[in-house]
Amino acid sequence: MSLPTLSGQRVVVIGGTSGIGYAVAEGALAEGASVFVGSSQGAKVEDAVTRLGDGAGGSAVDANDEAAIGAFFDKAGAFDHLVFTAGDWGSARFVGPLRTMDFETAPGALGVRFWGALKAARQAQSRIAGNGSITLTSGVLAHRPRPGSPLNTAFAGASEHLVLGLAAELAPVRVNGVCPGLIMTEPVKAMPQERMKTFIDRQLLARAGLPAEAAQAYLYLMKGGFTTGQVLVVDGGLLLT
Numbered sequence: 001m002s003l004p005t006l007s008g009q010r011v012v013v014i015g016g017t018s019g020i021g022y023a024v025a026e027g028a029l030a031e032g033a034s035v036f037v038g039s040s041q042g043a044k045v046e047d048a049v050t051r052l053g054d055g056a057g058g059s060a061v062d063a064n065d066e067a068a069i070g071a072f073f074d075k076a077g078a079f080d081h082l083v084f085t086a087g088d089w090g091s092a093r094f095v096g097p098l099r100t101m102d103f104e105t106a107p108g109a110l111g112v113r114f115w116g117a118l119k120a121a122r123q124a125q126s127r128i129a130g131n132g133s134i135t136l137t138s139g140v141l142a143h144r145p146r147p148g149s150p151l152n153t154a155f156a157g158a159s160e161h162l163v164l165g166l167a168a169e170l171a172p173v174r175v176n177g178v179c180p181g182l183i184m185t186e187p188v189k190a191m192p193q194e195r196m197k198t199f200i201d202r203q204l205l206a207r208a209g210l211p212a213e214a215a216q217a218y219l220y221l222m223k224g225g226f227t228t229g230q231v232l233v234v235d236g237g238l239l240l241t
Helices: 019-030 042-052 066-076 111-125 150-170 193-200 211-223
Strands: 010-014 034-039 056-060 079-084 128-137 174-180 231-234
Touching: 010 019, 010 066, 010 111, 019 034, 019 042, 019 079, 019 211, 034 042, 034 066, 042 056, 056 066, 066 111, 079 111, 079 211, 111 128, 111 150, 128 150, 128 211, 150 174, 174 211, 211 231
Parallel strands: 010 034, 010 079, 034 056, 079 128, 128 174, 174 231
Antiparallel strands: none
């Protein structure tokens, strides 16, 4: 029996112009898939498509706008797999401690990671191949909460429970998630060294992960035809300490 590959399949990556999403697109191309990437900035999409080369296309998409997501999928055409790595990386993404939380604005601070993923799943439902897959993204904050981030912790956990609910509802389309730890994406590279060290010192593997290493989890979940409703943790052993 031959091993499963992505050869001849089409992979859509929302959040695919940088970091983990870009590494997923690279990995899918290397396995013979075609890819269609999206992010909120058209210039970043054009740059990513150029760097990815043959087999890659893309379009800007506002992951907060369900109609825009639908239009994005129309441009992508028929596809087999959806990977959602887009997140909220603006200055308001960490809502802060309960005592200073603004309840008027706080619910929207993680709109892309949770609500955007849900909107993308709904728009993908009628377009994705019947034996395809959707892979969402959470984060280790869901399992290792820290003071000052109760709502961010809740949203990270909600993303993982969304995987469970969607897996039950969308079957036989498979729905899974990846929970990355400290991965060398652009925001992590910009992190003060002292803060990065506090994360690394708590891990079994004393370094940050590479986007290409995290991407392997997404590639497996696209190919793992008997895997659904699961969240793979890629955290350098943080949750074991």
